[in-house]
Amino acid sequence: PQTIYLKDYTPFGYLIDSVELTFKLHPTKTRVLSKIAFRPNPEATDNRFFLHGEDLTLISAKIDGQDVTVRHVDGGLEADGPARAFIWEAEVEISPSTNTALEGLYMSNGMYCTQCEAEGFRKITYYPDRPDVMATFDVRIEGEEPILLSNGNPGAKGEGFAEWSDPWKKPAYLFALVAGDLINHPGSFTTQSGKDVELNIWVRPWDEHKCAFGMQALKDSMKWDEDVYGREYDLDIFNIVAVDDFNMGAMENKGLNIFNSSAVLASPETSTDANFKRIEAIIAHEYFHNWTGNRITCRDWFQLCLKEGLTVYRDQQFTADMRSGDVARIENVLALRARQFPEDQGPLSHPVRPEEFQEINNFYTATVYEKGAEVIGMLKTLVGDDAYANALDLYFERHDGDAATIEDWLKVFEDATGRDLTQFKLWYSQSGTPKVSVSEDWDAESGTFSLTFTQSTAPTPGQDVKDPKVIPIAIGLLSPEGEEIQATEIFEMTEATQTYQAKGLSVRPVPSILRGFSAPVILEQDIDNTRRAFLFAHDTDSFNRWEAGRDLARDALLDMIENDAAPSALYLDSLRKVFADDTLDPAYRAYLQAQPGESDLARTLAAKGVTPDPDKIHAASKAFKQAKADALKDLLRPIYEDNQIDGPFVPDAEGSGKRALANSVLSLITKLDGGTLAQSQFEAADNMTQKLAALSQLVTAGKGTDAITAFYDQWKEDRLVIDKWFSLQVALAGPDDAAKVATALTQHPDFDMKNPNRFRATLGALAGNHAGFHHKSGAGYKVLTDWLIKLDDLNPQTTARMCSAFQTWKNYDPDRQALIKAQLERILAKEGLSRDTSEMITRILG
Ligand code: B3K
Ligand code: ZN
Numbered sequence: 001p002q003t004i005y006l007k008d009y010t011p012f013g014y015l016i017d018s019v020e021l022t023f024k025l026h027p028t029k030t031r032v033l034s035k036i037a038f039r040p041n042p043e044a045t046d047n048r049f050f051l052h053g054e055d056l057t058l059i060s061a062k063i064d065g066q067d068v069t070v071r072h073v074d075g076g077l078e079a080d081g082p083a084r085a086f087i088w089e090a091e092v093e094i095s096p097s098t099n100t101a102l103e104g105l106y107m108s109n110g111m112y113c114t115q116c117e118a119e120g121f122r123k124i125t126y127y128p129d130r131p132d133v134m135a136t137f138d139v140r141i142e143g144e145e146p147i148l149l150s151n152g153n154p155g156a157k158g159e160g161f162a163e164w165s166d167p168w169k170k171p172a173y174l175f176a177l178v179a180g181d182l183i184n185h186p187g188s189f190t191t192q193s194g195k196d197v198e199l200n201i202w203v204r205p206w207d208e209h210k211c212a213f214g215m216q217a218l219k220d221s222m223k224w225d226e227d228v229y230g231r232e233y234d235l236d237i238f239n240i241v242a243v244d245d246f247n248m249g250a251m252e253n254k255g256l257n258i259f260n261s262s263a264v265l266a267s268p269e270t271s272t273d274a275n276f277k278r279i280e281a282i283i284a285h286e287y288f289h290n291w292t293g294n295r296i297t298c299r300d301w302f303q304l305c306l307k308e309g310l311t312v313y314r315d316q317q318f319t320a321d322m323r324s325g326d327v328a329r330i331e332n333v334l335a336l337r338a339r340q341f342p343e344d345q346g347p348l349s350h351p352v353r354p355e356e357f358q359e360i361n362n363f364y365t366a367t368v369y370e371k372g373a374e375v376i377g378m379l380k381t382l383v384g385d386d387a388y389a390n391a392l393d394l395y396f397e398r399h400d401g402d403a404a405t406i407e408d409w410l411k412v413f414e415d416a417t418g419r420d421l422t423q424f425k426l427w428y429s430q431s432g433t434p435k436v437s438v439s440e441d442w443d444a445e446s447g448t449f450s451l452t453f454t455q456s457t458a459p460t461p462g463q464d465v466k467d468p469k470v471i472p473i474a475i476g477l478l479s480p481e482g483e484e485i486q487a488t489e490i491f492e493m494t495e496a497t498q499t500y501q502a503k504g505l506s507v508r509p510v511p512s513i514l515r516g517f518s519a520p521v522i523l524e525q526d527i528d529n530t531r532r533a534f535l536f537a538h539d540t541d542s543f544n545r546w547e548a549g550r551d552l553a554r555d556a557l558l559d560m561i562e563n564d565a566a567p568s569a570l571y572l573d574s575l576r577k578v579f580a581d582d583t584l585d586p587a588y589r590a591y592l593q594a595q596p597g598e599s600d601l602a603r604t605l606a607a608k609g610v611t612p613d614p615d616k617i618h619a620a621s622k623a624f625k626q627a628k629a630d631a632l633k634d635l636l637r638p639i640y641e642d643n644q645i646d647g648p649f650v651p652d653a654e655g656s657g658k659r660a661l662a663n664s665v666l667s668l669i670t671k672l673d674g675g676t677l678a679q680s681q682f683e684a685a686d687n688m689t690q691k692l693a694a695l696s697q698l699v700t701a702g703k704g705t706d707a708i709t710a711f712y713d714q715w716k717e718d719r720l721v722i723d724k725w726f727s728l729q730v731a732l733a734g735p736d737d738a739a740k741v742a743t744a745l746t747q748h749p750d751f752d753m754k755n756p757n758r759f760r761a762t763l764g765a766l767a768g769n770h771a772g773f774h775h776k777s778g779a780g781y782k783v784l785t786d787w788l789i790k791l792d793d794l795n796p797q798t799t800a801r802m803c804s805a806f807q808t809w810k811n812y813d814p815d816r817q818a819l820i821k822a823q824l825e826r827i828l829a830k831e832g833l834s835r836d837t838s839e840m841i842t843r844i845l846g
Contacts, residue, residue, distance in 0.1 A: 001835045006302040006355045012128050013047035014038040014081065016135035021125070023105075025112055025143030025179055027097035030105065031059070032125045034092075036135075039085035049081025051088075052122035052129040055104070059091040061126075077126055092125050099123070100754055100794040108245035109204075111180025112145070113258055115251055118301055118360045121172035132299045132403040134169040145179040147202065151254040153236045166254055168234065169401060171297055176253030178202065178241045185211030189219050189233070192226045197233050201264065202241040210265035213276060213651065214240065214283055221284040224318050229392060231291045240264060240283070244719060245755050247797045248364070249282050252289035259286070262720050262757055268649035270721050272689040273656035280322065285315040291396065299403040301360040305352045305428070306409055308364075309372020316373060323653040326542040327587045333517045333543070336374065340366035340520070342603055344433045346807045347846040349460035353406050353428040358839040361797050367431070374520040375427045381472045381490060381518055382424070383417045391416035423494060424470045432457040434469060436493075437524040438513060447505040451475065451513070454497045455521070461846065468496045474518035474541075477502060477509035482538030488515050510534060515541040522607075529555065533574040546591055549578065553624075554596050554604060560620040561601065562610060567627035575628065580635055586643055587657030590664040593632075595624060598770035599808075606811035613813075618735055618771035629671035640665045640677070649687040656689070663693035667700075675701040682707050692724060699732045722750055723761040730765035730772075738772020739779035746787065753791055756798045763787050767805035774812065778819035781806075785823040788837070789830050796834030803827070803840040810846075821845070 017037040024031040040047060053076040061070050063079065064086050070077040099106035104123025105114050114120070122129040141148040142161045151174065152166025185208060187199035199218060201211040218240065225231040235255045246260035263282045266275055292314060293307035320328040343349060343366050350363070352372045357363055380388040395412045402408070406428050410421045434457045441450040453473065457466035471493040477486035486509070491500040502509070512535060514523045532555075535548035553575075556568035578584075579593055596604070598621055602612035629636070643662040645655055670678050675698050682694035695711055698704040708729065715721035726745055733741040745751060745762050752758050763784055767773050773780035784805060792799040809820040827833065828841045 001358045001838060003356050003358055004360075006300070006353075009300050009302075010046055011041055011044045012130060012133050013041055013044045013049065014128070014133075015041045016128070016133055017085075018138070019135045020138045020140075022140045023142065023177060025096075025141065025145070027107060028095045030094050030096055032092050032094060034088070034090050034125045034127070036088045036127070037085065038081070038088055040083055047081060047083065048078065050076055050078050050128070051126035052076040052119070053092075053126040054122045055094065055099075056123070056126065057093040058126070059093055060089075062089040063087070065089075076122065090126050094124065101796060102245055102247050102756070103797065105177065106245075108243050111182070111243070112143070112178060113180075113241065113243050114175065114177050114253075115247065115258065116175050116253070117173040117251060118364075119173070121175055124175070127172050129172050130300065131171040131173060131297050134171050134297070134401075134403060136169055137164075137166045137175060139164045139166075139177070141177060141179060143179045145181060147178070147180055147182040147184075149176075149178040149202070149239055149241065149256055151176055151256050153255075166235075168254060168295070170254050170294060171403065174252070174254045174294055174297075176251070176256040176258055178239075178256065178258065181205075182241070183208060185215055187215045187219065189222050189238075191222070191232045193232060195232075195236075197222075197235070198237045200237070200239045202239060203261075203265065204242075207242060207261070207265050210267045210270070213266045214264045214279055217280040217283040218287060220280075220322065221287040221318065224284070224321065225288060225291070225314075228317070228321075229291070229314070229396075231288075231396070233290065234295070238287075240286075244757070247756050247795070247801075250286045252286040252293055254290070254294050257286045259283075260757065262723070265720065266651075268651065268687045270688055270715070270718055271651075272692055273651055273659055275688075276651035277319070277323070277656065281315050281319050284318045285311055288314045288318075295401065296396070296399045297403045299405045301357070301363070302353055302355065303405050304360075304363060305368045305372035305375075306404060306406055308369045309352065309376055310409075312369050312373035313376040316377075324585055324587055324657070326585065327591065327657075329516060329543050330546055330588075330591050332370070332373075336366070336370045336520060338597070338600065340370045341433055341522075342599075342808055343367055343804070344371070344431060344460070345458075345603070345607070346810070347461060347844050348804060348807050348840075349431045351429050351431045351463075355429075359800070359836045361836055362800055362839055371520055378427070378470075378472050378519055379413060379424065381474070382470065382492065383413065383419060387417045423467075426467055426469050430457065430466055430469070431463060432460040432466060434466075434471065434519075434521045435524055436471065436473070436514075436519075436521045437526075439526065440511065442508040444508070447503060449477070449502045449505055449509055449511070451491075451500045451511060452497065453491075453493055453500065455493060456496070461843070468494065470494050471519045471521060473500070473513065474515035475500060476512040476515055476539075476541055476544075477505075478512060478535075478538060478540065479509060480507060482534070484540045485509055488541065490518070512539050512541050512544045514544070516543045517547075529568070529570055533570055536574050536578060542588065546588070549575065549592055550594075550596065554601070557596065557601055557620055557624055558604065560624060561605070561613070561616050567624050572627060572631040576631055576635070579632060579639075582639075582642070585657060586661035587653070590657070590660040593628065593664060593668075595621065595628075597621075599768075602770060602774075602811060603808065606808070611813050612811060614771045614774040615735060615776075625668070626671050629668040632668060633672060636665050636669050636672075640669065649689075659689050659693075663690070666693060667697055670697040670701050675703040679703070679707075688721070688724075692728070696728060696732060699728065704732075716750070719755075719757070723757050726751070726758065727761040727765040730762060731769050733769060733772055735771035735775055738766055738769045739775065739777075739783045742766040742783055753787070754794060756795065759787070759791060759798065760802070764802060764805075767802065773805070774816060776815065778816075778823075781820050781823045785826055789827060792827075792830065792834050792837050793832070796836035799834065800836035800840045803837060803844065806844050809844070 020035040022033040070079045096105045097107045103120040139150040148162035150164035155163035182202040184200040189197045242261040249263040250259040292310045391413045473491045476488045532552045539545035552571045556571045559565035605612040643658040678694045678697035685691040
């Protein structure tokens with residue numbers, strides 16, 4: 001396969017003034033007619049007329065009304081393009097119903113839908129399918145489906161056809177079409193300048209009752225983007241469509257967002273608080289793309305973080321504003337550490353802006369998205385809130401309508417703030433997670449407290465040498481009594497080693513470092529557990545307070561794993577004190593007692609040079625939880641009772657916080673009562689949050705058999721709930737059973753490998769069951785591999801994405817490494833392996 005390099009970028013030889021498309025829909029013989037007005041691009045040096053195209057049957061091609069001879073070349077076609085403006089017309093035939101890759105135009109349960117990002121439009125018609133080619137689109141859809149949708153504003157409509165017109169220039173990856181038997185959940189929004197926008201969420205009739213929450217989230221997002229970023233919506237209509245078969249969460253097509261039904265449909269009976277929160281964030285994310293992604297798009301796919309990092313950052317800000325900011329930050333950091341850190345510390349490590357790829361779909365990663373968002377957050381911390389706001393205004397003003405680059409983005413910040421961002425740019429170009437170690441010094445005589453920081457980043461694939469980065473380190477100082485004696489300050493680290501000083505202090509302070517997780521680094525502090533317990537009890541920064549407790553818990557667990565130590569009395573004692581504090585926000589309190597997961601512990605051990613033993617980790621995690629339950633015993637029932645809610649289920653911050661706390665307590669109570677309370681919660685629950693939490697506890701306690709059956713019988717008609725049913729059984733299976741349970745579920749009549757949600761619910765859950773997946777027999781590796789090999793023929797994108805389950809393989813012992821390597825080689829040896837999967841496996845093998 002061919003490698004594409006950032007350094008090779010050249011503009012396309014032609015510009016497009018307008019695109020007209022006509023679709024004559026048919027499951028196996030859809031005709032797509034295109035009429036495209038090209039003219040030579042004065043900025044291009046290469047005027048080759050090449051159009052991308054994949055899996056298309058060309059019926060006819062004309063230039064200015066005359067048939068032309070085309071040359072079919074790798075990835076598309078070529079023709080002799082005139083050196084003047086001309087009209088290209090083509091007719092192609094495609095087969096949506098046999099398109100199982102879910103890219104291009106495909107069918108999901110009888111409805112037509114599209115997914116074009118990144119390079120799917122070329123499966124619809126011949127086109128310069130690259131984001132720097134932007135055009136207005138006029139679309140006519142002919143089909144018997146009652147609802148026919150595309151981007152932009154609606155035009156003429158009649159029996160068997162509908163027309164749509166998108167006045168905003170856009171790249172082809174933002175094109176969308178939907179046709180099906182759908183009903184709309186309507187809404188409306190009046191923009192800040194008084195324009196009325198029609199809103200719709202389009203679903204199958206039986207999903208109508210699951211739309212209200214998404215609609216509210218959409219309105220909240222529209223308002224928030226006006227209030228916080230001054231961004232107004234720019235069309236008469238905004239449509240969202242729910243689709244069951246979808247490779248990822250959702251897609252920001254201009255005016256016609258297409259969502260995985262799991263990322264938009266919700267009701268209290270069928271969705272958990274976590275689902276509601278995720279839906280709110282994804283709706284916001286896709287909506288925010290209207291400005292950061294659509295109005296300003298990317299010049300090429302190497303610039304993906306320009307839209308994704310920024311849009312994730314914006315959706316995180318939105319969530320923090322809508323819910324508790326403290327909890328939101330903890331959740332973002334947990335996700336970063338669970339998904340981005342392993343990526344950045346293993347064979348798949350790549351810069352936030354990669355410089356090469358074979359298959360761009362493999363780079364929609366936690367690094368581009370979540371680390372990309374952290375980079376924006378650091379930039380804001382460094383320049384300050386006001387300067388950030390000015391820079392964003394300038395960005396929208398200067399680049400509206402552009403296909404921009406990271407250079408453009410940074411230049412805006414330089415111009416708006418007068419700052420030189422040359423060194424900061426390393427965050428975009430160098431991969432790996434920096435380690436920051438710190439040592440303290442106290443000079444009692446002068447009252448000077450010093451913190452000396454040293455940063456280093458280990459080599460990553462293709463990058464042996466790393467330079468010091470700009471790292472904003474938020475520091476606060478506490479008195480020995482736990483009073484804040486110095487509020488948070490930003491120390492700007494730019495050298496490999498650098499010292500921060502606070503002067504004129506009367507006592508030696510206790511520092512609280514990297515407050516709010518002010519940079520995506522690994523902080524190595526040589527402090528003892530008494531200090532951690534102090535910070536856990538007193539830190540005035542809520543993030544660092546939680547972090548101190550987590551570090552204590554982690555060290556206690558590592559001590560149990562490595563040295564067969566007993567659960568740390570210091571930790572349990574500290575936890576008891578903090579956990580008893582009922583003035584704390586319930587959601588935050590739930591996180592205070594959460595312990596690091598098994599994969600997290602495995603990675604922490606590996607980073608210390610210790611080979612993780614999955615069985616030991618599993619056993620220690622269970623024992624630790626038991627010890628917490630014993631230590632907190634008398635507190636648990638009252639907390640559980642205090643956090644029950646009378647009245648209807650509301651998925652807001654308050655309600656979900658109480659349920660999170662009650663359910664976290666339930667998980668400890670189950671360790672003491674063997675599942676009695678879980679059983680009654682399971683029977684009484686009128687909402688999925690409590691139902692599923694109770695079911696999880698019953699299964700974990702080995703008492704889940706009847707509840708599993710009852711749950712299935714109650715929900716067998718609801719695909720999204722049955723996904724949870726598949727996933728939970730695999731995720732909670734014991735180490736010896738996980739592979740068997742997953743295999744058995746793949747035989748279940750409701751298992752459908754073509755549906756990415758179901759596939760992930762089953763096989764993704766296996767990969768997430770640490771001790772089960774890494775079972776010494778190799779059964780976990782084998783089952784996942786068998787299914788990845790099967791799926792690759794149908795859906796390369798989802799297959800490739802799931803290969804990352806193997807990315808940590810070099811952390812394990814030689815036997816496990818050999819077992820995994822054999823499976824990776826088996827995948828690689830498969831005949832006709834997709835470019836997507838082949839690139840992933842090759843990189844993972846290293
Ligand atoms: N931009 C899409 C992701 C497309 C993924 C293509 N493999 C959704 C999002 O980030 O909002
Ligand atoms: Zn996005």
